[in-house]
Amino acid sequence: MRKNSWIWIAAAWFFVVRVSEYYTLRNDLGHELTWEGTLRYTVVELGFWLFMTPVIAWWAEKFPVERPALVKNVAILLFLNVATELLYSSYRVKLHHFVYPDFALHSFWSQSRTYLLDNSVIVAWFFWAIVGIHHAIKAARKSEQREQELVKAQLEMLKAQLQPHFLFNTLNSISWLMREDVEAAGDMITTGHARAVPGD
Numbered sequence: 001m002r003k004n005s006w007i008w009i010a011a012a013w014f015f016v017v018r019v020s021e022y023y024t025l026r027n028d029l030g031h032e033l034t035w036e037g038t039l040r041y042t043v044v045e046l047g048f049w050l051f052m053t054p055v056i057a058w059w060a061e062k063f064p065v066e067r068p069a070l071v072k073n074v075a076i077l078l079f080l081n082v083a084t085e086l087l088y089s090s091y092r093v094k095l096h097h098f099v100y101p102d103f104a105l106h107s108f109w110s111q112s113r114t115y116l117l118d119n120s121v122i123v124a125w126f127f128w129a130i131v132g133i134h135h136a137i138k139a140a141r142k143s144e145q146r147e148q149e150l151v152k153a154q155l156e157m158l159k160a161q162l163q164p165h166f167l168f169n170t171l172n173s174i175s176w177l178m179r180e181d182v183e184a185a186g187d188m189i190t191t192g193h194a195r196a197v198p199g200d
Helices: 003-028 035-062 070-094 108-180 182-191
Strands: none
Touching: 035 070, 035 108, 070 108
């Protein structure tokens, strides 16, 4: 992946994480935002989605949502979406105390279920957004490539049309010079340039 792509991905996810952080910590949990808490939450969320974005994009490339394998690939992506949600919930449980040191940690399975139920919709939304963006970028690149190929074909066609035209004009000029000035015709054949014909 290009360096510039990583910069845009990181910037986009940083913005999304910050908005999510505000509503999660302040509105849902009633937790006062602090610089330390902000940094912990941002690092954990940003780290997960920075890692998963190229992985999900690769899945979208390998299982494109298009015919002839549309139904099969959608089913596979749905399964991978569920796998991503399970991975996300486990990841967040492991780092729960790091993000929320003041909140009690229940059993692993209980906390995993809580994270899974509370975040399933938003994780699915992120997952399919990445798939959609990947296909949009892919379609744009294909369209640009087709346009470049069309321009190239038009130039080749124009070149093919112009070459016989210039050849015909050259032969016509030589034919005319052969009647008016044999030496000038000879010069045109050997050098490609004709000297001025006396009387012109």
